[in-house]
Amino acid sequence: MKAAVVPALGAPLEIRDVPVPEPGPGQVLVRIETCGLCHTDIHAARGEWPVKPKDQLIPGHEGVGTVEALGEGDLPVTLGQRVALPWLGHACGHCRSCVAGWETYCTSPAYMGYTMDGSYAEYAVAYASHVVPVPDAVTSRDASPLTCAGVTTYKGLKVAAPQPGETAMVVGIGGLGHLGLQYARVFGSRTVAVDVHDEKLQLAKDLGADQVVDARGDQQAELEALGGVDVALVTVPSPAAMRAAHAALNPNGRLVLVGLPADNRLELPVFETVLKGISVIGSLVGTRNDLADCFDLHARGLTRVVTEGRRLEDVNACFDEVLAGEVPARLVFEM
Amino acid sequence: MKAAVVPALGAPLEIRDVPVPEPGPGQVLVRIETCGLCHTDIHAARGEWPVKPKDQLIPGHEGVGTVEALGEGDLPVTLGQRVALPWLGHACGHCRSCVAGWETYCTSPAYMGYTMDGSYAEYAVAYASHVVPVPDAVTSRDASPLTCAGVTTYKGLKVAAPQPGETAMVVGIGGLGHLGLQYARVFGSRTVAVDVHDEKLQLAKDLGADQVVDARGDQQAELEALGGVDVALVTVPSPAAMRAAHAALNPNGRLVLVGLPADNRLELPVFETVLKGISVIGSLVGTRNDLADCFDLHARGLTRVVTEGRRLEDVNACFDEVLAGEVPARLVFEM
Amino acid sequence: MKAAVVPALGAPLEIRDVPVPEPGPGQVLVRIETCGLCHTDIHAARGEWPVKPKDQLIPGHEGVGTVEALGEGDLPVTLGQRVALPWLGHACGHCRSCVAGWETYCTSPAYMGYTMDGSYAEYAVAYASHVVPVPDAVTSRDASPLTCAGVTTYKGLKVAAPQPGETAMVVGIGGLGHLGLQYARVFGSRTVAVDVHDEKLQLAKDLGADQVVDARGDQQAELEALGGVDVALVTVPSPAAMRAAHAALNPNGRLVLVGLPADNRLELPVFETVLKGISVIGSLVGTRNDLADCFDLHARGLTRVVTEGRRLEDVNACFDEVLAGEVPARLVFEM
Amino acid sequence: MKAAVVPALGAPLEIRDVPVPEPGPGQVLVRIETCGLCHTDIHAARGEWPVKPKDQLIPGHEGVGTVEALGEGDLPVTLGQRVALPWLGHACGHCRSCVAGWETYCTSPAYMGYTMDGSYAEYAVAYASHVVPVPDAVTSRDASPLTCAGVTTYKGLKVAAPQPGETAMVVGIGGLGHLGLQYARVFGSRTVAVDVHDEKLQLAKDLGADQVVDARGDQQAELEALGGVDVALVTVPSPAAMRAAHAALNPNGRLVLVGLPADNRLELPVFETVLKGISVIGSLVGTRNDLADCFDLHARGLTRVVTEGRRLEDVNACFDEVLAGEVPARLVFEM
Numbered sequence A, B, C, D: 001m002k003a004a005v006v007p008a009l010g011a012p013l014e015i016r017d018v019p020v021p022e023p024g025p026g027q028v029l030v031r032i033e034t035c036g037l038c039h040t041d042i043h044a045a046r047g048e049w050p051v052k053p054k055d056q057l058i059p060g061h062e063g064v065g066t067v068e069a070l071g072e073g074d075l076p077v078t079l080g081q082r083v084a085l086p087w088l089g090h091a092c093g094h095c096r097s098c099v100a101g102w103e104t105y106c107t108s109p110a111y112m113g114y115t116m117d118g119s120y121a122e123y124a125v126a127y128a129s130h131v132v133p134v135p136d137a138v139t140s141r142d143a144s145p146l147t148c149a150g151v152t153t154y155k156g157l158k159v160a161a162p163q164p165g166e167t168a169m170v171v172g173i174g175g176l177g178h179l180g181l182q183y184a185r186v187f188g189s190r191t192v193a194v195d196v197h198d199e200k201l202q203l204a205k206d207l208g209a210d211q212v213v214d215a216r217g218d219q220q221a222e223l224e225a226l227g228g229v230d231v232a233l234v235t236v237p238s239p240a241a242m243r244a245a246h247a248a249l250n251p252n253g254r255l256v257l258v259g260l261p262a263d264n265r266l267e268l269p270v271f272e273t274v275l276k277g278i279s280v281i282g283s284l285v286g287t288r289n290d291l292a293d294c295f296d297l298h299a300r301g302l303t304r305v306v307t308e309g310r311r312l313e314d315v316n317a318c319f320d321e322v323l324a325g326e327v328p329a330r331l332v333f334e335m
Ligand SMILES: [Zn+2]
Pocket: A038, A039, A040, A061, A087, A148, A149
């Protein structure tokens, strides 16, 4: 099968012909139709994080496709079913986090496209327990970005619990943020979108943002004029953007972090955090339930996914495109 | 009456004879018996915070005494009642925070010993609505530290909601921390006390800490060996201590900030915050309900307050004592 | 001024010319523009509840109008401001419920149109602290039903916290339910509307219900086929409807009660309640914040209020109309 | 091996010599040391519930023993480990409840001593994923009642979240209640114990109840005099006791149901439920985390388990003893 492989950390990916993998016990073989490009894939391919990915990695954790073979065991999926293969490839099911409903913080997890091969390929093997069925009403191309960008922002908001009487701000209206903005609407909150590109601000308006704020202007003054915000979801990996969001928070405000900045340091102002009773909340992807919710919301017509299709052969150019910040939305490889 | 007055920000306090204040509408005159010395009083007298205190300030927000005169209005206190005069001197009662049960984040508050005169005096005037009755079973000298140090740590833990199956760590076993440690026990959590002085570590043991950790040693290794912590309440205004506490957190861990460091910057590691789903939570003092809870817990015998009595005349020496870090527990002025 | 007065409990109301009341300290005089008819008004006029209303009662707790005079004190409203006068006429501000943000359960409350005169009149006196400003974008006629029917269902759902991935059912699509249904959508949940009248079921569809179920058919089978429900808000005062709703609940389901049945007994099946971890939650009206939220949601275009205008002179006929169950929506008196 | 078998629903149990079962994939064989007698075992043996148990049932879901053999698979337990075998014998791990941390409401569960054979025997087979390790500091005889009576009351309180400033009442100080009372203390609440036997009331005092109330007297008046209660855990399967507990609740009070009355009907007063914002919460046993918490609390010395040892041969007499209400505490079979 065709696959994009990381030959060495930091080297360009190579399109290779590799054997179709075989599903082990509890696993399934999925014929991949689409896979989104998440910034994490670039970090993985370059080995930019403290814990390194597997050798000869096939990246990709927004894969969507059809189950073509079943490994041993009593599996909760069927042949021919269309499923998504998210970042959380497997969780143990018995550690304290798993039992408590927080499998995303499992103490012995497997990650698709990181510790396991992912979906930048014609086929991928995944654990049957951790793939998530895709409803008929959701196309594979839409399902792919929902599988990481969607669920990450949905869960980030869910832990912050924006209320109908509150204002939720989403900073960065790209692959993650354009979905986060729509989820903020789903939770009933008044929404504010912040970005620095005209077309992203226009996209935010089209997606129903109650207010848009151009961060190239006097963001703080504008946000104050709007009455401040109660929840801020920052989807850009910029400590400066996080601090600006923090400064806009009302009493009992919540700042949600879902991205991993290259500079791993947010200078948190303690004084304002204490005086206003602010919470800064880290959130990592989402559980199988959360992803099923994202699919359900999409099937109900409550979200729109903005994508551009790409060929897997162009993976290195796509990485460059994303790094240059030129992408209006989520790139999705169509196999 | 005798009072300790701040003649000018940064100058030593002066013991003066000033007129007994008169209660306005909705207020009461309280004959002060005791008042604790909180580090905030030092910040106030020195004008160390961005918003400055009132002119000719009488500090003190741990006052306890007896109601001697009533201002106009239908007041919820009676003559002769013993009450505490906490930091939150008044809240509006109708802003969004007040209505939601978060009066500590009222948008138009008055603060005792800051925007209003406080209890470093023989008498103080306070709003009847915001004094809190002290049960007979609680002495005034014990009630004073509960009025700020107690309620601050109690509420800080309450917002973090430590569970019986969790481990709660309290960093710094001084005026705030020795109470915070006991509240962590009240919530049913396994407790870990961290300090750098032998006598504080011994105090923590005496107060029932399940584990004590000497931060002069390899704190991180010891905390890991204990299985990490789920809630960390940092009562020392040190960003380094906050970072160390953050590093010890388990998945879904909560770091609670209640102190205001001179250096207002906590360098928060974003990567670990996101990967572990950590929350950093600011918390400011507590509501009237929270303080009533602290008094009730003390009356039920669940807390012990460690104090040393002082004369108001020695206020400047007491400030020096606190700044030198030599105080084993809370200093309380006895009028 | 013209007012509808209850001459004796159970007697028809009388339209009388009575003196315009004068606002006492902390109160305002409001020139009433509109007032909705809530079933509670009928219970009040008939003295059907254990605690009886004031003598010579003027009912009405959905009044909306303009502030025309101010009583003594520093009031949080201004002359000419348009405000709503909800059921909770006053709360003490210092009992445990008030301080905790649950003023609706104040231990010494005043109720408009029950313990105080209400808004079935050209003028009403209300406490300045407890009237709620009406935004310009909300007409008085729309604001009236929001003031009780709206906030009651909004808060009922809020305490049950329906999630975007869940299904919320609203039983009875009348004055309360047609708003409750829309709030369930606001919270992001899939919605199911249940009623026994074709025109109400049609109204539910028009208001965006994802599913409608005719309770004259096999309700239980239909709800099972829909996958059960997670939250059920019952707006009809019928124990049978409550039991049917209970039977449709999924694990961790929540049944919300906001109405007061003539027969005060719900036979709760304990077995199913325990085996499914079901909660049955009582909820009474809402706070000032909750009502402000309802106005804000309406101003944002998220709700539609279905009303019919009536003359105060027809109050007795209107009561009969409501009792006969003939009213498609909320009746609103226009003064 | 020796086992107590239900030959037919409603017939006396028979002590038989049956083959030692073999663990299948994912299972372990446990040599049972102790097993508590839970009222549920009697319901099971008599077939008193709508869904019937397996044929030729060996009851028992408070088994504790040592792992003697491992089935196939990568199991999270080791040979020789001491473990508890709770009611929840298995949960699927992928239904919505399981993923959300509510495995006790799994849609395809297995129950020990009901749908699977239980621990009234010298050996039992259990799923490795769902046995819970018993710490060295907890004896098997203590661990047995914790495995159902303990975790059931612990979790029942946990979902009601009693706070340190609140009062929690436990009704019935028997097998469940004597543990529930101690857990209410663990959560920091003021505790009230209610019973109708002098020795149970004395036991409650010995276990640290802040107040005891004899339900043979004027329970309601006494509870009112104590200021009402915020949480009520009813461990006796009596609708009358549930109603009395409901009547004692303060605003925002929570009534927790964990028992299954023969008469499956609680007549819930709707009026009071709505006016006070009361919640009635059903709760079924607890998760593996909850049981680990109970063991941890016991190891920390925070609970005392009152048991009487019995021989398995006396199982029928023990059932009679329990049904006669003569048992001061939990009966535990020692194999
Ligand atoms: Zn991703």
